[in-house]
Amino acid sequence: MASVANPSGGSPLTFFLASGNAHKVGELQALARASGRRIDIRSAREVGGMPDVVEDTGTFIGNARKKARALLPLLPAGAWALADDSGVCVDALGGAPGVESAYYAGPQADPAANLARLVTEMRLVPAAQRGAQFRCVLVALGPGGEECLGEGACTGRLLFEPKGGAGFGYDPLFVPDGYALSYAELGDDVKNQISHRARAWAALVRALGG
DSSP states (O other): OOOOOOTTSSSOEEEEESOSOHHHHHHHHHHHHHHTOSEEEEEGGGGTOOOOOOOOSSSHHHHHHHHHHHHGGGSOTTOEEEEEEEEEEEGGGTTOBGGGGGGTTOTTOOHHHHHHHHHHHTTTSOGGGOEEEEEEEEEEEOTTSOEEEEEEEEEEEEOSSOOOSSSOTTGGGEEETTOSSOHHHHOHHHHHHHSHHHHHHHHHHHHHTO
């Protein structure tokens, strides 16, 4: 891993997120602001959009690295590519949907269809066997060949039916350990302290030297 200057001093680092998911952009922007670091998170839409990438590596880190590498050549001088790969890993399903979380209901499925499939798959699984974890890997690639990684996980359980109108993806079905409410009910302030992505972000900032 290359050495990177401390992002809390000097010029800010500019990261373009290798994703078309506006929710992820907003979440990472909030995490960057809360960290107090001089890091600016921008959307790939500002550079013409995220190129099509086949996420076929079979791992979170492999998929994230592939997305970051696809975006990096499109960025302005000095900017970094930041890629997220994340998903929910369900114990009763042998870790599925895992890296296939974004496509669980099919290649063209939307988040609502993915959530509906998981609800159906888990419908007959008893409460004691509904353990799950959200996992996230962040890969940041710099203009000079630097690479920094951050990984995070949040363990919990799945509800029988979605609850809450906030969040996105599988958030309404997942209750983190120590809480009685789903990600989608807890709100961004709480979620951004305990989530898999918040923990991956904290690890990435440490790797950057912050």
